[in-house]
Amino acid sequence: MSAALKKIAAQSKTLIIVHRIFDNWRRRRAFKAGNTVSAYGSTHEFWSLEKSVSYIDMVYREYIEYSGLGPEAFRGSRILEVGPGDNFGVALKFLAAAGADKVVCLDKFYSERNVEQQTRIYQELRKQLGADEARVFDECINLNNGIDLNPERLQYIYGHGIEEADQILEPGSFNFILSRAVIHNVYDIERGFEAMDRLLAPGGYMLHKIDLSDENMFSSRGMHPLTFLTIPERIYYLMASDSGKPNRKLIGDYREQVVNRGYDTKILITAVLAEGPLVPHKERIESGVDYGGKTRFLINEIRPKLTAPYRKCSDDELATTGIFLVATKKHQNHK
DSSP: OOHHHHHHHHHHHHHHHHHHHHHHHHHHHHHHTTOOEESTTOTTTTOOHHHHHHHHHHHHHHHHHHHTOOGGGGTTOEEEEEOOTTOOHHHHHHHHTSOOSEEEEEESSEEOOOHHHHHHHHHHHHHTSOHHHHHHHHHHEEOTTSOEEOTTTEEEEESOOGGGGGGTSOTTOEEEEEEESOGGGOSOHHHHHHHHHHHEEEEEEEEEEEEOSOTTSSGGGTSOTTGGGGSOHHHHHHHHTTTTOOOOOOHHHHHHHHHTTTOEEEEEEEEETTTEEEEEEESOOOBTTTBOHHHHHHHHHHGGGSOHHHHTSOHHHHHEEEEEEEEEOOTTOOO
């Protein structure tokens, strides 16, 4: 890269950092003022009806498959879904198809949504159900005049992050806590996992699909995909602490959160740097098997520039860009 191009790239990185710091400040100020509305989490906004329904079915199936549990394990259970975004389709699948007793959907922000579009999605989901499942569906949501949830079966709470959920929900009241592409946006995962631990009943499960990438912060501008790990922590805090940006925690950080709390733990690796999704998911990845020279080149190129905590990470850890966490709380959990 020429000196001129290096200078432009450096300026671009600086501009992104400045923009993220401003956005983080703006979001924190708005949230404190009571403005929780956000376009973040509006997953279905530009999707076709078919794609939306297919996505909901896929997410539901992945929870069932990668948890290692059948749908019957969720029957009669109480579920906390963290970060449902603009749609309650996954919650409705657990209620109608798996027979869950109640699902509470918790979100820090209220994701903008098109009510007419969402109604069509729910109507299409209902068409897939048998008579008994459709009856349960109708107990949980009424579509006759907009979208009306029955809070006894399907409750929606927004304006509260998972870090403080144990202050507004009953401790030990959930059998499952699950999320998809949400936990990596929780900046203080220590508080987040402590709250989830308090809310989860003994014998309960945490099921989290977690993105470990930069979420296109720098990589979408043609920059190195691990650029976000080169920024000093004091600066990155100003960029991401309140704006739902990646928390920069890696696979080992999440393993530590649940293992240290005494959970039986399985972590499946779902994506690899420069390789994309890893199918089938694996508990361990190997150089030369699951990733090759391109991944190793990217890691070796950026390693000298990484901040101290990341510079010492193994290639496998830096190469892991997505995980599915399955953690079971023991009946006599110890700290």
